Amino acid sequence: MTDQTAAVVEGSVEPPARSLGGVKVVGILGILAGIVLIVVGIVVWIMVSSQLQAERITIPDDAMAFQGQTVAGPFTAFVQADIIQHHALEASEGKTYAELPQDDPLRATMMNASFLRASLFTSVVSFGVAAFAIGIGILSIMFGWALHRLAGAPVVVKPARVV
Numbered sequence: 001m002t003d004q005t006a007a008v009v010e011g012s013v014e015p016p017a018r019s020l021g022g023v024k025v026v027g028i029l030g031i032l033a034g035i036v037l038i039v040v041g042i043v044v045w046i047m048v049s050s051q052l053q054a055e056r057i058t059i060p061d062d063a064m065a066f067q068g069q070t071v072a073g074p075f076t077a078f079v080q081a082d083i084i085q086h087h088a089l090e091a092s093e094g095k096t097y098a099e100l101p102q103d104d105p106l107r108a109t110m111m112n113a114s115f116l117r118a119s120l121f122t123s124v125v126s127f128g129v130a131a132f133a134i135g136i137g138i139l140s141i142m143f144g145w146a147l148h149r150l151a152g153a154p155v156v157v158k159p160a161r162v163v
Helices: 003-010 021-054 074-091 106-151
Strands: 012-014 155-157
Touching (some): 074 106
Antiparallel strands (some): 012 155
């Protein structure tokens, strides 16, 4: 085998035909965006958690889980919302706010229970959005790193075999 034939079989390493600087920049931007998403997600998680803790809501003993704990996260907020509904329906003999007569004094209790549950569910959604931002941030860093790395990789050219 001649040197020329060996080169044809092995291929050659050449720089890309055009500049891939833009791809590298996109990779770096992806990494930076990922870092920002992770930081924002963590800040939101901490903020919502601290606001819930500041309310000093303790989960009652008849809840399905986390009895006696302070509401501070998505699971404790969900459990507290569930027990609020249970207690409200118990007080109204199973009737919702809309099912009670307008002059029934229990409507105010049911309305307050509904507002409290909505607030707790809003915090649950906020925790979900924060977790989603963190997850997308991690993916963005991974994709950005991959793009940046691929843009810097050499190109291997293997000419077609001549028969």
